[in-house]
Amino acid sequence: xxxxxxxxxxRLTTAFRERVTLFWFIIFxxxxxxxxxxxxxxxxxxxQMSFSVALANMETSSGGPADFSALVESxxxxxxxxxxxxxxxxxxxxxxxxxxxxxxxxxxxxxxVRLGNLSALIVIGNGFNQDLMGNITGQDSATGSQSTITVxxxxxxxxxEMATSIIAQIIxxxxxxxxxxxxxxxxxxxxxxxxxxxGSAEGxxxxxxxxxxxxxxxxxxxxxxxxxxxxxxxxxxxxxxxRYWVTPLTVPRYIAGFSLGHVALCIVQFFFLYLLGRFAFxxxxxxDRIEPVAFLFLSSLTFxxxxxxxxxxxxxxxxxxxxxNILNMPMMFLGGLFFPISGxxxxxxxxxxxxxxxxxxxxxxxxxxVETGALSTLxxxxxxxxxxxxxxxxxxxxLKWDVGR
Amino acid sequence: MMSANEGLVHVADxxxxxxxxxxxxxxxxxxxxxxxxxxxxxxxxxxxxxLEILEGIRNPDSGKIEFFGHRISHVDRxxxxxxxxxxxEGNFEPYLKVKEVLRLFASFFANPLPVEKILDMIAxxxxxxxxxxxxxxxxxxxxxxxxxxxxxxxxxxxDEPTTGLDPQARRNIWSIVTNLKTQDKGIILTTHYxxxxxxxxxxxxxxxxxxxxxxxxxxxxxxxxxxxxxxxFTAGEATDDSISLLESGCKAARxxxxxxxxxxxxxxxxxxxxxxxxxxxxxxLKNMVVRQPNLEDVFLSLTGRRIRD
Numbered sequence: 001x002x003x004x005x006x007x008x009x010x011r012l013t014t015a016f017r018e019r020v021t022l023f024w025f026i027i028f029x030x031x032x033x034x035x036x037x038x039x040x041x042x043x044x045x046x047x048q049m050s051f052s053v054a055l056a057n058m059e060t061s062s063g064g065p066a067d068f069s070a071l072v073e074s075x076x077x078x079x080x081x082x083x084x085x086x087x088x089x090x091x092x093x094x095x096x097x098x099x100x101x102x103x104x105x106x107x108x109x110x111x112x113v114r115l116g117n118l119s120a121l122i123v124i125g126n127g128f129n130q131d132l133m134g135n136i137t138g139q140d141s142a143t144g145s146q147s148t149i150t151v152x153x154x155x156x157x158x159x160x161e162m163a164t165s166i167i168a169q170i171i172x173x174x175x176x177x178x179x180x181x182x183x184x185x186x187x188x189x190x191x192x193x194x195x196x197x198x199g200s201a202e203g204x205x206x207x208x209x210x211x212x213x214x215x216x217x218x219x220x221x222x223x224x225x226x227x228x229x230x231x232x233x234x235x236x237x238x239x240x241x242x243r244y245w246v247t248p249l250t251v252p253r254y255i256a257g258f259s260l261g262h263v264a265l266c267i268v269q270f271f272f273l274y275l276l277g278r279f280a281f282x283x284x285x286x287x288d289r290i291e292p293v294a295f296l297f298l299s300s301l302t303f304x305x306x307x308x309x310x311x312x313x314x315x316x317x318x319x320x321x322x323x324x325n326i327l328n329m330p331m332m333f334l335g336g337l338f339f340p341i342s343g344x345x346x347x348x349x350x351x352x353x354x355x356x357x358x359x360x361x362x363x364x365x366x367x368x369x370v371e372t373g374a375l376s377t378l379x380x381x382x383x384x385x386x387x388x389x390x391x392x393x394x395x396x397x398x399l400k401w402d403v404g405r
Numbered sequence: 406m407m408s409a410n411e412g413l414v415h416v417a418d419x420x421x422x423x424x425x426x427x428x429x430x431x432x433x434x435x436x437x438x439x440x441x442x443x444x445x446x447x448x449x450x451x452x453x454x455x456l457e458i459l460e461g462i463r464n465p466d467s468g469k470i471e472f473f474g475h476r477i478s479h480v481d482r483x484x485x486x487x488x489x490x491x492x493x494e495g496n497f498e499p500y501l502k503v504k505e506v507l508r509l510f511a512s513f514f515a516n517p518l519p520v521e522k523i524l525d526m527i528a529x530x531x532x533x534x535x536x537x538x539x540x541x542x543x544x545x546x547x548x549x550x551x552x553x554x555x556x557x558x559x560x561x562x563x564d565e566p567t568t569g570l571d572p573q574a575r576r577n578i579w580s581i582v583t584n585l586k587t588q589d590k591g592i593i594l595t596t597h598y599x600x601x602x603x604x605x606x607x608x609x610x611x612x613x614x615x616x617x618x619x620x621x622x623x624x625x626x627x628x629x630x631x632x633x634x635x636x637x638f639t640a641g642e643a644t645d646d647s648i649s650l651l652e653s654g655c656k657a658a659r660x661x662x663x664x665x666x667x668x669x670x671x672x673x674x675x676x677x678x679x680x681x682x683x684x685x686x687x688x689x690l691k692n693m694v695v696r697q698p699n700l701e702d703v704f705l706s707l708t709g710r711r712i713r714d
Contacts, residue, residue, distance in 0.1 A: 006512040010498060010505070017500040017536075238496040243552065246460045246490035246562075247513040248482040402462065 003249055004257040011261025012268075015227065025227060026269060029219040030276050036215075037208045037281045051119035051163035053080075054094040054109040056102050058126045068132045069124045072149065072174055076122065079170065090166065094118075113152050119163035121152040132178070209285055210371075212277040213292075213364045214337035217357065219269040220299050221337075225328060228262060228307020229320035232399075237316060242402055251401050259304055266300040291367035295380075299360045302384045305391035312399035336361045359383040412437050412471075413560045413591040414459065419468030421454050421615075428454040429465070430615035436560070436591045441582065443594045443602045445700060446612035447710070452595040453493060455612075456564050459593070460490050473559065486514060489558035491549050493565045493595075499538035503529055506537060507551055514556040527551040527581065543574025550581060561585060563594045567601060579605060599701045611704055618707050623700060630698045630706055636667040636679065638693040647686055654678030661711075668702075 015021045055076050059069035080093035096105040112118035125148055151167050154160040235241045244254060277283035314320035334348055335357025344352060352358050363380030365371040414436040421429040429451045436442040444452040457463045461480030470477055472484045497506050504520060511517035524530045527547040567575040582605055585592055596602050602609055603623045610620040619626055641663045652658045655669040669675035683690050705711055
C-alpha cells in the first residue's frame with residue numbers, strides 16, 4: 001500500500017513541478033474560465049443581454065384604430081426602453097430618422113446585419129394592416145397573401161440568431177394578443193404553458209454556472225488525454241519504468257498508484273477552478289452532493305481510460321501527443337463544454353452522440369441543476385462506462401509497459 | 406538463510422533466441438557470495454540479455470535457473486526482493502529530488518535500509534534535495550546504485566556501471582563495489598572496460614555470440630597466453646609487408662591502423678629484432694608500451710577481434 005501511495009505522490013509532485021504540465025492542466029483552464037466568463041458572461045443574465053436591432057415600418061396606410069403596424073412598432077420601442085432598475089434594455093432599437101428614405105435605411109441596415117454590426121433588421125411590409133385585418137375578419141387581404149414581418153438575420157452569427165429567436169417570440173406573442181383581442185383566440189382554451197426555472201434563485205442560469213462544469217471537465221479531459229499517455233510513454237521510453245520492474249513493484253500496483261495520482265490531480269484542478277469561479281465570478285454551483293461528485297469521478301476515470309488507450313496505440317510519447325491532438329478538438333468542441341450543442345448539422349451530431357464528453361457534461365450540469373437535460377440519466381452514466389470498458393480492454397491487450405517487450 | 410559459501414545464482418544451459426539470432430546460447434555459470442562475477446564481451450555478445458533474464462525483465466527460452474538455492478522458472482517478486490539492479494540505461498523522473506527517489510524505491514520493499522544510510526553510502530547527502538535533472542552523470546549513476554542497494558540486497562546486478570563516467574566518478578563506483586563485496590554480497594557485473602574487470606572481478610566469463618568462450622579469474626585467463634609480454638607502439642610508416650617481416654622475431658605481430666601490437670615470450674631478443682627492423686626501414690617507434698597481457702588480449706587471441714570492434 002505504501003508503494004501505491006508513493007507512486008501516487010510521485011505522479012502528483014512531478015506534475016506540479018513541471019511548468020508545462022502546470023500551465024496546461026491548471027493555468028490554462030483557469031485562464032479559459034476567466035476569458036470566456038468575461039467575454040460571454042453578460043449573456044444570460046436577466047436584463048443585461050442586449051442586441052442592436054433596426055426596425056423599418058413600411059406601412060403607408062394608417063389603419064386608424066386597427067393600425068397594427070404601429071402597435072408592433074410601439075411594442076419593440078417599449079422593449080428597447082431602459083427598465084426602472086436602470087438595467088440595459090434587451091434591444092437597442094434603430095429606426096429611420098424623420099424624412100429619411102426608408103429604402104436607403106433598409107439597404108444600409110441590411111449591410112450592417114451582413115457585416116455582423118447589427119443583430120437583426122425588422123421590416124414591417126406595406127399593406128400589413130390591411131392584410132392582417134383581412135386575416136382576422138376572413139375577408140380577402142390587400143395583397144392576397146399572409147401579412148408578414150420580415151426579419152433579416154446573419155445566419156451563423158450567434159448573437160444574430162439569438163436576437164431573431166427573441167424577435168420571433170415577441171411577434172408570436174403580439175399575434176396571439178391580436179387574435180385574443182379580436183375574439184379569434186380563446187386564451188382560456190389554450191394549452192397552458194408554465195415555466196419553472198431550476199438552478200438559480202433568480203430563475204436564470206448565469207453563464208459562469210453553465211461554463212464552470214464545462215471548464216472543469218476540460219481540465220480533466222486535458223489531464224487524461226495528454227497527461228496520462230505523456231507520463232506513461234515518457235517513463236517507458238526513458239526506461240524509468242524499467243527501474244521499477246526490477247523491484248517487487250508490479251504493474252497492477254503501479255497502475256493503481258498512477259491512477260490515484262491522476263484522480264488526485266483532477267481533485268486539485270477542481271478546487272482551483274471552483275474557487276476561481278466562486279470567488280471571482282460568483283458561481284453559485286453546489287458540489288457538496290453525491291451526484292455531481294460521482295459525475296466528476298466518472299469523468300476523471302473516463303479520461304484516464306482514454307489516456308491509457310492513447311498510450312497503448314502510440315509507439316512514442318511524441319506519437320501519443322499527436323494522437324491526443326487529433327482527438328482533442330472534435331471531442332472538446334463537440335461535447336457541449338463551452339456552448340450548447342443544439343442546432344448542429346447531422347454529421348456533427350453523430351460525433352456529439354458518440355462523444356462521452358456530451359454525456360458527462362450534461363450529466364454533471366443536470367446534477368448541478370444547470371440544465372434540465374435532454375438525455376436520460378442512465379445514458380449519461382452508461383455511455384461513459386462503455387467507453388471506459390472499451391478503452392481499458394484495448395489498453396490491457398496493447399499497452400507495453402517496458403521498451404522492447 | 407543461506408550459508409556464506411552457498412551459491413547465490415546457478416544457471417545451466419540458458420538460452421534465449423530472437424528469431425534466428427541466438428542471443429544467449431546454452432550458457433552455464435554460478436555466482437557465489439562475497440564475489441564479483443563479470444560477464445565480458447563485445448556489444449551483442451549476449452551479456453545484457455543474460456542479465457535481463459536474471460533480473461526478471463525477460464523470460465528465457467530454456468535452461469535451468471536457481472536463485473538463493475531454489476529452482477525457478479522465471480524471476481518473480483520473491484527473488485526481486487533480495488536483489489538490487491543497476492540498469493545500463495535506466496533513468497529517474499527528472500522532477501523528483503534525490504531523497505524522494507530513494508524514498509520511492511524504499512517503498513517497493515518490505516525492509517528497506519534507511520534513506521539516510523544510502524545517502525551516506527553513495528555520498529549524495531549534499532544533493533539530497535536536488536532535482537534529478539540537475540545531477541551530473543556520475544551523481545546520477547551513484548543515485549542509481551543507491552536505488553539498487555536500498556533493500557540491502559544479497560545479489561547486486563551492475564550492467565555497465567561506469568560507462569560514460571570520468572575517471573574520478575569511475576573510481577568512486579569501484580570503491581562502492583569493492584565495499585559491497587566485503588559485505589558478503591554477490592555482484593554480477595558487465596563491462597566494456599578491461600581495467601574495470603581486472604580491478605574488480607573474482608571470476609570473469611568472456612562471452613561472444615551468446616556463448617561463454619573462456620572463464621576464470623583475470624589472472625587465470627591472462628595466464629592462458631603463457632609467459633607472453635606485449636609490446637605496443639604506433640608507426641605510421643609501417644606497412645603490412647614490413648609487419649610480416651617483423652613476425653619472424655616474435656610470436657605474433659599485428660597492425661591495426663598505425664597501431665602495432667607485438668607478442669613475445671623473449672622480450673630482450675624481440676626488442677633487439679624490433680629496433681633493428683625499425684632502423685633498417687627508418688621507422689619511428691612512437692608511444693611504445695611494454696606490458697603484461699590483459700583480458701583484451703585474451704579475447705583477441707580467442708576471436709581474432711577486439712572487444713570494442
